[in-house]
Amino acid sequence: MNVIIDNADLFWAGMKTTLTLTAASAALALVLGVLLAACRVSPVPSLRIPAAGFVNLMQNLPLTVLFFLIVFGAPKVDIRGTSYWTRAVLALGLYTAAFVCEVVRSGINTVPAGQAEAARAIGLGFTQNLRLVILPQALRSVVGPMASTLIALTKNTSVAVGFSVLELTSVVSRLNEGGKAVPALFGVALCYLVLILAMSWAFELLERRVAFAR
Amino acid sequence: MSSVLFDEPGPAAKRRNAVLTVLGAVLVLFIAFVAVSRLHASGQFEGRRWEWIEYEGIQRNLLRGLITTLKAFAIAAFLSIVLGLGLAVGRLSTRAWVRWPSTAVVTVFRALPVVVLMYFPYLGAKPLLDTSIPLLWCVVFGLTVYNGSVLAEIFRAGVVAVPKGQQEAASAIGLTRAQTLRIVLFPQAVRAMLPTIISQLVVVLKDTALGFVIGFQELLFEGQGITDESRFGRPIIPVAIVVGAVYVVLCSLLSLLATRIERRSGSAVRRRPGGFANGIPDADAAPLPSA
Incomplete structure (x- = not known):
């Protein structure tokens, strides 16, 4: 316990990095994921097929390999001036975007076909249909699965420990050098536990708030 | 749709x-053109950066890495299913002193990153047990406790989704709770959840690559060994492409199996209207996002 209190600033610095990693890559993943989902349901094959391909690729590629490619590979193609943090955000964002896309798409599929048909019957086009009728309903039913995706993202930020980002998990290896691995392990686990359970509690609250009877 | x-x-x-x-x-x-021209301009397609593929020693190293990956996957997949079944039975138990600890274990392990779970035996064994645990078992431990907990929830969801009449009928003919679970509920639950279970096994396979973070000598680790050699021009991107392709092929094959089974059981439902499969939750329980 003393180890945790003595190194509170270390834990807090790690926690902050984990939180900023999560927030930045979540923003990237949400924007990109919704765009991908729109591509995947669009009548334009030249957008639908690449989007589907990208999603499949990300779902079958280990996050560690993507990290390896982006974090170590970026300097090789003369992309300089980006920090490890930025590249980690890019890897996490691209990876999670595919899962966000699938969540949004399955949300679109839960909206009864009659809704889309009625929208078309009153003369709405594809984008109006999606924007005014389908997405407002789809996004609500998507809160639960989206929450698990974002929680998975939060846990996934720990992969960055292997790629020179000093986030929460890295506290363990830094304290390990001083022979304090065990309290550090439990401290880090406790931090994640509090963070993740708080997140899932908050999302549950949100889910209940936006719930609607159909 | x-x-x-x-x-x-x-x-x-x-x-x-x-x-x-x-x-x-x-x-x-x-977008493709920009990416490819960038790769080309920085010399990623130069022959010397790809030469390593022809070296027998390197092929042997990569093969060894692949076998290590598959070994970790096989052990972790088997143990996760065993642990998942155990925890699911625990969570479904009518005894509170069994149910509560199982619930706590599932909640805690699902809330922790797999990397942290791998760190426990990796860094904790030395001070706690005064021995070091082989990296394979650190990886297997992390994968097993996490995926076992997730699988427990999948099994439980499957059991809960079996129509209530099944359990009532089982009690009516005098089966005990354990017999009901074993003979009546689990076979139906596993069958209904098989696509989801296999999707979770894809996660196990993908997550073996997390062992890279603790230096486990799996496929990506062996690949990284090649990138240290300057005679190949430190081919990080070629290695990432080759290693990534191997993972994508392996995971796609496993995913394909899941969709095949889903489609097959889907048609079985249609051929048998009103059968047991009616109570099955549809696939928007979705492949759980990976860790």
């Missing part, structure tokens, strides 16, 4: 779609 979103295109819409298709194609090709 997507076809419900838009009308059968008329002449104007067809023209617009054609224009959008061309624009989309141009956009996608442009």
